[in-house]
Amino acid sequence: MTLDTVKHAGETPEAGLPWAELGLKEDEYARIREILGRRPTGAELAMYSVMWSEHCSYKSSKVHLKQFGEKAPASDALLVGIGENAGVVDVGQGYAVTFKVESHNHPSYIEPYQGAATGIGGIVRDILAMGARPVAVMDPLRFGAADHPDTRRVLPGAVAGIGGYGNCLGLPNIGGEVVFDPCYQGNPLVNALCVGVMKHEDIHLAKASGTGNKVILYGARTGGDGIGGVSVLASETFDSTGPAKRPAVQVGDPFQEKLLIECTLELFAEDLVTGIQDLGGAGLSCATSELASAGSGGMRVELDTVPLRDSSLSPEEILMSESQERMCAIVEPAKAARFLEICEKWDVIATVIGEVTEGDRLEIYWQGEQIVDVPPRSVAHEGPTYHRPYARPGWLDALQADDAGALPRPADSAELRDQVLRLVGSPNQAAKSWVTDQYDKYVIGNTVLAQPEDSGMIRIDEETNLGVALATDGNGRYAKLDPYAGAQLALAEAYRNVAATGARPLAVTDCLNFGSPEDPGVMWQFAEACRGLADACRTLGTPVTGGNVSLYNQTGETAIHPTPVVGVLGVIDDVTRRTPMAFREEGQLIHLLGDTREEFGGSAWSQVVHDHLGGLPPAVDLERERLLAEILIAASRDGMVDAAHDLSDGGLIQAVVESCLKGGTGARLIVPDGLTPFTFLFSESAGRAVVAVPRSEEVRFNDMCAARGMPVARIGVLDGDAIEVQGEFTLPLNELREIHERTLPALFG
Amino acid sequence: MTTRIGVVTFPGSLDDRDAQRAVRLAGGEPVALWHRDKNLHQVDAVVLPGGFSYGDYLRCGAIARFSPVMETVIEQARAGMPVLGICNGFQVLCESHLLPGALTRNDHLHFVCRDQKLRVDNADTAWTSDYSPGQEITVPLKNGEGGYVAAERTLDALEAEGRVVFRYLDGNPNGSRRDIAGITNEAGNVVGLMPHPEHAVETLTGPTTDGLGFFTSVLKKLVAA
Amino acid sequence: MARVVVDVMLKPEILDPQGQAVQRALPRLGYEGITDVRQGKRFELEVEGPVDEAALARIHELAETFLANTVIEDFRVRVEEVTAPVESTESVTAEGAR
């Protein structure tokens, strides 16, 4: 086996390299040669190919993502913005919060348990790398049709993996989503969100500075995980006798990650870390090049010092390995001994693999020979940028013209009642406890609200009761009908969910799940969703702090629905005043906030009853969303409501059923003047919520709404053990509960 | 002088801070104990908290049992020191043979997290004297391997000697034999259970405050001693 | 009645956190000289009727599609020599190394 050193590359300029197999385009390869002034070595090629991949370089998406920064609203709260491992938000009292959502879609399809588990592991390390203690996770999920055999394989595995990893890490799961739609068959979406808390002064960044500082790799040993593509290099070009195929599957070790968390937090506490980066996609290639690129100097790494799980790995494979549970830190020489001591305390393997150098090159050595000598920025931050063509798809006009408002509506009260039952028992609207009961929501002892609630809420400070609330939402059906509006509706819903619990929305993270960017129609959806989200964030004053793009979620020509998943973080100064969603107290009055219109495009009703998708999604009114949030927050602060639940998929009846079942109290509803019972129950107009108002507060509450110009209608009263829609039907709570709760267990056992 | 209650942290312990908080809220002084340290630092009682010690990879609690701190805990427990094992801590106590039986995979094979109703069948142990016999309490339950099993004659003996301390009500969540949620040793100083009383000590974060009684029980007993 | 055993082990290149946890604990327990530990699953299937080629082929298929996750695991099917029911600890001790 000949080692492809820099020297060797210089001497053999014409040697053929498998750049195409590694996914590089001809002009990209030419650019690498130009940057280096010679052909790349195998190791360099491996680094460039993976760092310039769509996943790492955002080459198709970044021209559109730019808007999140350019249009970002002025916000005093943003301490660290887009570009770092995760954004950091000031939540007051000296605390900062960092949060981010990421996708692990493809790995979760191949191996649901490990794919989903390592999705949690990866996002947790991102949060840890910012200097924060991870305090909670969430899991927005999308699967194919609920009764499709592959869903029976993917869902239980993914849920067990999320639980298996998150529970073992000791992070409460405080919310998420479970959505079924045939468009996700073969392309399930497993997104994972983590939130962490730190003091302002603890913020850490991924950058290597200070000549002579040590580069320390710590955590798990490096094995052959997730390096499928790069083994081409090892097997075909340089070492034809090597193992032909490496596993693309990464296996997680949550115990190792738990040790990594505790160890890293102790390293932070003793101020031993100058710069830090987690190892995720692209492994050491990414960590070393990003650390060096963001820092002032260069970096020299002795690759053969990396502790291996599999001694047969080639240097290229070591650079590419995506073995989990590893971190890379930059440490002053005087602090290195103490650093290693703390790692030893936690049984974490730590190795000095190199140091920060004077120059501006990233140099990697293997058995004394130089195999990489590159400008790190060219690898990490100056990858290719594509301006991919995009065009509004031709089919959209017909889809939008196919108005859901024209679908047959229930003919009488009996049919209306029947459709309500079908709705609340449909997989998307049914109770998700089969999933969420597999997640520990109590660990750490700071969970104030968790599923099923509008948002998860975590106490940050036990003395002052400062807390944060988080919700994630995304409706691919709306986005399919109109990606600009769909992205805004996703934001609006998450924002509303946070406000419903009494917290003030502050900042946004997003995971943009789309089909192939090489399809101009998909690219248009992507561009529209970005534009919509950026515009809405500006209006609502909530900057995007970070996120993730997942493209190529498609099988053949068929892409998933465009699915922007939006996470909103809010702050609440006193978690004891949280507003839960349960309707409990008989006699309290139910008020509906907002305007109800004839809006059924993309609705749950149109899907469940007519298997239909067409028309336009509900109208977006961001000023109304902001006003609604102010009302909900003020009502929480002044103790005017005992419960609140936002309206989204399934409309009013779905929300009332959920709140009544949670609180164990029934309701009598009266259809307001000017609305048909059907529209009242099933419309999905945005900007609405229901609240339970104690009688003693009604006047004050109504006055507040009137003063602020918020439409409000008293629609009923909490009473008995059934939901009665006056003049239409009565549904006993136990019948509703049975139908709402049996669906997922019946499907997944 | 406050009463010192040690809470052991094994690698992979998760509910250790929660147990410390519960001790504090009950009026005791929590003392963090480290798995590598044999010294119990003059604590008056010990809590083995929930979590996944050593990843729970071999069997839950199997590796933790051999840690240095457990040498002293086992010795002191035999000498009468109150020891409470919660969830993973219960598993460690069984693996250490301080309590009989074993905890196996839930019969439905899923991890389950829910609020669980229990009956206190023995209100005479070091950790339950603040409850009344037959009292019903609700505390969180969260585990993947919580099915209590033991030989028939061991189960009969536990029943006969009144050593079943807690039983599941309203549905057995994991297939435990005879609905057993927690047991005690003959002396009544060592108690283990799968549910998590330390997560039911504040109305803000737990379903109830029913779990506080564990900690007030042991504090009273120690002050009286 | 015959017993067919299916052994399922993680592929050698796949991380085995369980085996590693056991191995790391060994020195503390005073065991030296064990250089690697892998932990896998063992299925014991009691089969009615003769275990002929066809039956074994079916079980092989079962192992491949259901008992093992061949993305990360290898498996092996074999007819168990011992046909007695699983030994109690006592008889195991007798059969053990002593």
Add this chain to the structure above:
Amino acid sequence: MARVVVDVMLKPEILDPQGQAVQRALPRLGYEGITDVRQGKRFELEVEGPVDEAALARIHELAETFLANTVIEDFRVRVEEVTAPVESTESVTAEGAR
């Protein structure tokens, strides 16, 4: 270098929910004639030096105190005939029933 295998199975009187789950799924998958399934663990220990009586006795003790919980599990220790590394799925197929 030799391999010692420790098989650990739940005692027959202990409920085996994993084995039962497999068994319950069999008819749905179209498998008949399998009357019982038990799922246990298989440990593969790579031992340095000769696996003599003394070494086996040590491993037996390790199994009894650590690898198995004899309250609920039985175990068996044996030296593995095959000394090659775990087979890939391909070679297993070859070794299988066909």
